Amino acid sequence: MNDIKAVGQKYDYLTKDKVGQGAFADVYLGRNKLTKESVAIKVIKRSVLRKYGDEILEQILMEVKILQELVEACKKDVCPFINRMYECLQTDNHIYIVLEFCNQGTLLDKINKQKKLDENEALFILFQLLQALSLLAKNNIVHRDIKPENIFIKDDVYKLGDFGFAEQKSMFQTHLGTFPYMAPEIFINNEQDSKVDVWALGLLTHEMLFGEIYFIGKSRFEVEQRILTKEYNLDDYKYQVSEQVKDLLRQMIKKEPKERISASDALKLHIFDKFREDLRFLTIMENEREFMKQFVGDVSQKSIQEFQREEEERQKKEEEERAQQLQIQLHSQKSQQIQQGIKQINGCIKDKINGILLMVQLCDFLSQNMIEICRFEILYILKQAGILMNQLKEMMDQKIIMGKQDHIKFEIDLEIWNIYHSSDISAKQMIDEIEGDRNYIRKKYIDYLNYINNYTSANYPDYIYYTESITNLNLTKLIDHGLYNEQLYQKIKFLKEDKEKVRDENIKKIINKSLLWMYTAYQYEKLCSGQLMDIMKFTQALNRDDIDGMQDCINWP
Structure with a gap:
């Protein structure tokens, strides 16, 4: 059936007119019922988003916010060279993003x-x-x-x-x-x-x-x-x-x-210079100015809103700066101790982030070299990395001091932790970095999930249920520790035995590299606390393809 779907009062589309598809959304060729203009309608099902947590919804709404900001910016500075968003409409079941339809592809x-x-x-x-x-x-x-x-x-x-x-x-x-x-x-x-x-x-x-x-x-x-x-x-x-x-x-x-x-x-x-007077460019700009005239009526009101927002932001910034100065004055006698403590906090959290990202890089390496035999392990490791990054983000957001139970190797004074989390700019930067890395890992997990599900379905249909049982684990819930370790231990054991049968030196080198790297993922608690190895040296050896250098960094049994 080619049903007509209404989107708000102004738009509709035919279900047969799908022009794109992603992990969370389908894109349809639609129309503005009033002007008959073609539009692209991105249809996002909330039921799909719920499977991956609130962070994906927040990421989508951030994209909408940016597009709205650009619409307002184009009212001041005419710029027809950005794919325009017309509206974002939300219902209980769907989010609809209505975009300019580009009729000549990419x-x-x-x-x-x-x-x-x-x-x-x-x-x-x-x-x-x-x-x-x-x-x-x-x-x-x-x-x-x-x-x-x-x-x-x-x-x-x-x-x-x-x-x-x-x-x-x-x-x-x-x-x-x-x-x-x-x-x-x-x-x-x-x-x-x-x-x-x-x-x-x-x-x-x-x-x-x-x-x-x-x-x-x-x-x-x-x-x-x-x-x-x-x-x-x-x-x-x-x-x-x-x-x-x-x-x-x-x-x-x-x-x-x-x-x-x-x-x-x-x-x-x-x-x-030759393009500034080019008839094509002049026509493009004139058409855009004509199009933007319909928004003239709301420019002044937007300008007032912007001014109020900027004034509030300025006052907020001044208050934050005054609070930071007061904090420095109150703790001047402990300045050196505070700075050393903050440096230690940053270093230890960086160790955890780098350890988690090393696990993600391992998944890329295994997918490129050993997808045939390590497809389940890729999902285990990547899911574990996503969970660890999620836990770290929650701890940072809640301002909870971390200890050994969180695979962080420091025990820091509570007062220094509070100063760090409330006034040090590096804490805010660290939270932003963790948020970005978490979204990155989630996106990679979804990509691998789709790829490995399709791969398994095509090549190993008898194992598709087993793959789904892995992929359907809750991304915010810790994988059973014994299950995770048993999966990796068995594959490490298999690769060790397989290595002895291989004569091709290049293949043996790939297996050696996989073994060393999978061992670090197996020991993720020590890896993420910095106790297993010097992550920087390990990464440098990894980039040089220096397997001996990698092995020297860890206590390989």
């Missing part, structure tokens, strides 16, 4: 079809997207997942979309994104700004011009190392574009963020 479709784009065409696309980034930066929004499939095309206008990873702050402390487009600062520190989007757009432009992803490798670790160490070099004969374009790309793909050009400064370059 930039990925165009690249796949044409392989390489003409220099002028690529520059005109870049000119449009830089204006989108400039508006985002002006409003302290970072997209964090710029890639060809997130650039939508409507009537030959290129629009930045899919703001699921976006957030509105001056600095960002999460490790989200798509690996080949991630800026180097994401891997080496915990603070990034809008320059990460400039880096990604530079690499996307490189891909449009030359038909290649510049930083690519056989694994995520290899991609990360190339991003950190490989020089961006356009001297090869295959890079046949003008020197102006090469110079712009070099400025966008600077490894040091402070040296990287901003979107607004890039738009001032003479290379874009």
